[in-house]
Amino acid sequence: MIEMESKIVIAAPFCPAFTPRQHGNLYEIRTYTMQPGVTGRVVERWAERIEGRAKLSPLAAAGHTELGPLNQWIHIWAYKDAADRFRIRDEARAAGAWPPATRGMFIKQENMFVVPASFSPLR
Numbered sequence: 001m002i003e004m005e006s007k008i009v010i011a012a013p014f015c016p017a018f019t020p021r022q023h024g025n026l027y028e029i030r031t032y033t034m035q036p037g038v039t040g041r042v043v044e045r046w047a048e049r050i051e052g053r054a055k056l057s058p059l060a061a062a063g064h065t066e067l068g069p070l071n072q073w074i075h076i077w078a079y080k081d082a083a084d085r086f087r088i089r090d091e092a093r094a095a096g097a098w099p100p101a102t103r104g105m106f107i108k109q110e111n112m113f114v115v116p117a118s119f120s121p122l123r
Contacts, residue, residue: 023078
């Protein structure tokens with residue numbers, strides 16, 4: 001092994017409890033690298049909008065890194081499939097429910113789609 005990365009993430013106040021659940025067949029993991037010092041504002045802005053957004057598709061997790069790569073905001077959403085993901089994101093934008101007002105607070109975005117393994121507690 002040449003490289004390894006570990007992260008300790010502090011859950012946002014509105015993050016659902018991590019318990020086994022049936023959410024969907026596709027999960028989107030988004031990681032934003034934030035400008036230093038904006039974590040509190042990001043949490044506040046998300047808290048203002050998260051209820052409306054979570055009505056469209058389940059939020060599996062959201063939080064910021066405490067150890068590992070610093071200043072990262074990570075959120076995980078569940079979808080039935082890729083078509084469901086695109087439909088919901090378009091619907092959220094059209095309704096003005098998403099995204100939160102965080103323009104200029106992020107300097108990098110990483111996006112990953114994952115399918116839960118048969119033994120995953122999130123399906």
